[in-house]
Amino acid sequence: MARIIQLNTLIFFKFIGKYTLDIINHLGAAVIFFSQGFVRIFRKKQWQEIVQQVYYIGATSSSIVVVVGLFTGMVLGLQLYYTLIKFGAVGVVGAAISLSIIRELGPVLTAIMITARAGSAMTAEIGIQRISEQIDALYTMRIDPVKYLISPRIAAAIISFPILTAFFDILGILGGWITTVLLLGVNEGTYFYRAQSSLAMVDIQGGFIKSIVFAVIVSTICCYQGYFTHLRTDSHGSKSVSVSTTSAVVLSCVLILISDYMVTSFLM
Amino acid sequence: METPLIEFKNVTKRFNGKTILDHVNMTIYGNQVTTIIGKSGTGKSVLLKHIAGLLSPEEGEIFLTGKPLGEMKKDGEWDRYRKNISYMFQGNALFDSMTVFENVALPLRQTTNLKKKEIKKKVMMRIAQTELTEVTGKYPSELSGGMQKRVALARALVTDPEIILFDEPTTGQDMVRRNIILSMIAHYKKKLGFTAVLISHDVPDVLFISDRIILLWEGKVAFQGAYEDTIQLKHPMIDEFLQSLEGFKDELTGLLSKQMFTSRYAMSFGAKQEGLSGAAILFDVNFNLLVESLGHQAAIDIVKTLGEHINKYMGAIDGFSTRQRTGQIITILPHINGTEAKQVVADLAKRLQEEALPSIQSVMRAKTKKNSCFDIYVSAGITETNFSDDIEKILSNARSAQKIIAQYQCAKRRN
Numbered sequence: 001m002a003r004i005i006q007l008n009t010l011i012f013f014k015f016i017g018k019y020t021l022d023i024i025n026h027l028g029a030a031v032i033f034f035s036q037g038f039v040r041i042f043r044k045k046q047w048q049e050i051v052q053q054v055y056y057i058g059a060t061s062s063s064i065v066v067v068v069g070l071f072t073g074m075v076l077g078l079q080l081y082y083t084l085i086k087f088g089a090v091g092v093v094g095a096a097i098s099l100s101i102i103r104e105l106g107p108v109l110t111a112i113m114i115t116a117r118a119g120s121a122m123t124a125e126i127g128i129q130r131i132s133e134q135i136d137a138l139y140t141m142r143i144d145p146v147k148y149l150i151s152p153r154i155a156a157a158i159i160s161f162p163i164l165t166a167f168f169d170i171l172g173i174l175g176g177w178i179t180t181v182l183l184l185g186v187n188e189g190t191y192f193y194r195a196q197s198s199l200a201m202v203d204i205q206g207g208f209i210k211s212i213v214f215a216v217i218v219s220t221i222c223c224y225q226g227y228f229t230h231l232r233t234d235s236h237g238s239k240s241v242s243v244s245t246t247s248a249v250v251l252s253c254v255l256i257l258i259s260d261y262m263v264t265s266f267l268m
Numbered sequence: 269m270e271t272p273l274i275e276f277k278n279v280t281k282r283f284n285g286k287t288i289l290d291h292v293n294m295t296i297y298g299n300q301v302t303t304i305i306g307k308s309g310t311g312k313s314v315l316l317k318h319i320a321g322l323l324s325p326e327e328g329e330i331f332l333t334g335k336p337l338g339e340m341k342k343d344g345e346w347d348r349y350r351k352n353i354s355y356m357f358q359g360n361a362l363f364d365s366m367t368v369f370e371n372v373a374l375p376l377r378q379t380t381n382l383k384k385k386e387i388k389k390k391v392m393m394r395i396a397q398t399e400l401t402e403v404t405g406k407y408p409s410e411l412s413g414g415m416q417k418r419v420a421l422a423r424a425l426v427t428d429p430e431i432i433l434f435d436e437p438t439t440g441q442d443m444v445r446r447n448i449i450l451s452m453i454a455h456y457k458k459k460l461g462f463t464a465v466l467i468s469h470d471v472p473d474v475l476f477i478s479d480r481i482i483l484l485w486e487g488k489v490a491f492q493g494a495y496e497d498t499i500q501l502k503h504p505m506i507d508e509f510l511q512s513l514e515g516f517k518d519e520l521t522g523l524l525s526k527q528m529f530t531s532r533y534a535m536s537f538g539a540k541q542e543g544l545s546g547a548a549i550l551f552d553v554n555f556n557l558l559v560e561s562l563g564h565q566a567a568i569d570i571v572k573t574l575g576e577h578i579n580k581y582m583g584a585i586d587g588f589s590t591r592q593r594t595g596q597i598i599t600i601l602p603h604i605n606g607t608e609a610k611q612v613v614a615d616l617a618k619r620l621q622e623e624a625l626p627s628i629q630s631v632m633r634a635k636t637k638k639n640s641c642f643d644i645y646v647s648a649g650i651t652e653t654n655f656s657d658d659i660e661k662i663l664s665n666a667r668s669a670q671k672i673i674a675q676y677q678c679a680k681r682r683n
Contacts (some may be wrong), residue, residue: 129363133358136357138348
């Protein structure tokens with residue numbers, strides 16, 4: 001019996017050890033991958049690719065950000081109104097909405113939306129290019145695959161995330177105004193006065209810092225998963241692309257929330 | 269002795285502990301077509317990827333004109349080496365979100381400082397040469413498999429490389445398309461002067477354009493040399509693999525495969541009786557000129573039609589033929605002397621002149637929708653042969669005796 005317990009303990013620690021080593025290995029590889037991609041942003045002939053990616057990640061994601069931003073603000077307005085009315089503090093609903101959107105919900109939800117829309121597509125596209133030997137073809141044509149495929153996406157994410165976050169913030173506050181002012185009768189002047197006066201520059205800066213951190217995380221993870229999809233041991237071929245895409249989205253969302261906590265604790 | 273362009277010395281590669289290349293020693297010479305053949309999973313693509321620099325050996329060394337690739341400086345010789353190399357992937361590796369033009373232009377846009385106009389000119393030239401002008405703005409998914417191959421070929425050629433690596437360029441193609449792609453490779457190799465390294469299973473078609481073949485067997489080089497040498501080399505691997513691949517017939521023309529032709533020749537003169545003789549005729553069509561004026565597809569169609577005519581006519585008088593090169597056919601007529609052979613050729617020439625060539629002309633005009641003037645010349649060289657002559661000698665004698673036997677000139681030129 002003691003022998004079995006000893007053996008199981010050994011297997012458990014072996015598993016934990018292997019898992020930890022794997023995580024550290026991937027983390028190291030992802031950091032190197034990001035560094036290589038980031039450095040190559042500033043090389044020649046990158047503008048056109050970056051503009052294309054900004055269009056793809058940024059412009060085409062704007063519609064979903066509009067919808068999500070607007071409805072998040074509206075729901076928030078509804079919830080906060082019925083909570084604050086119990087304490088007779090309806091007047092601060094504008095402040096509550098603007099602060100929660102600009103500090104937290106704006107950057108986080110925008111990042112999650114872009115991950116779902118553009119991040120997954122990034123992984124799938126690069127993954128397919130990997131398994132169909134297009135990345136090898138780039139190498140044989142003397143085109144640096146990291147420079148050509150990864151750097152524009154990292155740059156575009158860093159450009160697009162803060163812009164879309166700002167977009168989300170404005171629409172969120174507007175959504176809150178629709179429910180609280182137009183539908184529930186809160187005074188318009190009070191709503192905007194509170195929303196403006198409660199906000200400090202540091203709150204807006206914090207939101208943008210978060211969005212840049214999320215941009216780095218999402219673009220690195222999504223590109224990394226696609227680029228190394230052929231090295232997966234759990235699946236092969238097209239299956240590996242689908243597994244990589246799922247992993248990229250899940251991992252990005254989890255890391256967005258973890259890093260959100262970490263950045264917030266630094267900023268507070 | 270000529271210095272090899274690329275040389276593998278004891279190259280070994282393993283994946284997850286499994287040995288794929290096992291002390292491979294082989295040489296590739298400049299300005300030749302070298303074909304690598306071997307069973308699936310024997311390491312052919314891995315070998316090609318080593319040449320392209322996509323993989324590096326775990327043991328051994330690869331040399332470029334005597335200099336180890338591993339010792340080349342990244343920004344100097346290594347970069348120059350990579351600049352001179354192109355790779356045509358088995359699955360084409362075309363970018364599906366780019367049009368044909370953008371795919372072909374990609375290496376020039378990304379790696380050169382050429383102006384837009386110059387890039388356009390170069391790309392359009394390659395697109396025209398590979399007969400893709402009509403699909404320039406289309407996406408790869410809108411093209412047939414053969415067209416996609418041609419786009420990949422155009423992209424491989426656009427940088428004017430000195431070495432082009434072709435990973436199974438004819439896989440999945442029908443016999444006509446197979447021959448078209450191979451004739452394109454041979455044609456551009458001749459025209460542009462590059463070194464071609466091919467992986468192909470399409471024996472015998474690929475042999476018509478190959479100068480050397482390398483047979484990989486279980487990760488090792490079992491044979492390297494000219495195709496003719498494989499016939500003399502009685503090696504069980506060659507019997508088992510190469511000859512089984514070749515089959516009995518050349519699918520395109522219906523003529524005998526080279527192996528069968530050689531066996532039939534040996535059987536016909538096998539008794540080795542003094543005085544046993546026959547005649548050999550080497551037919552040639554102006555293949556390269558036809559490619560220039562009509563394109564690869566039409567040129568291959570003409571070879572196919574001529575092959576069928578020769579097969580039908582010579583078969584009736586106990587003759588047997590094989591394709592020697594893409595547009596070259598050799599026929600052996602046992603028990604017929606030179607004078608009789610001349611009469612046979614004269615009769616065939618008359619038939620070609622009156623029936624085959626005009627019908628080929630009209631079919632070609634309809635198919636290519638071109639009103640351009642093009643000529644077809646069929647030449648033949650006759651030589652007497654006896655049991656002691658080897659094929660090479662017969663070919664050489666027949667080649668020196670070649671003259672035009674049938675021709676069809678377009679009306680404009682006749683006037």
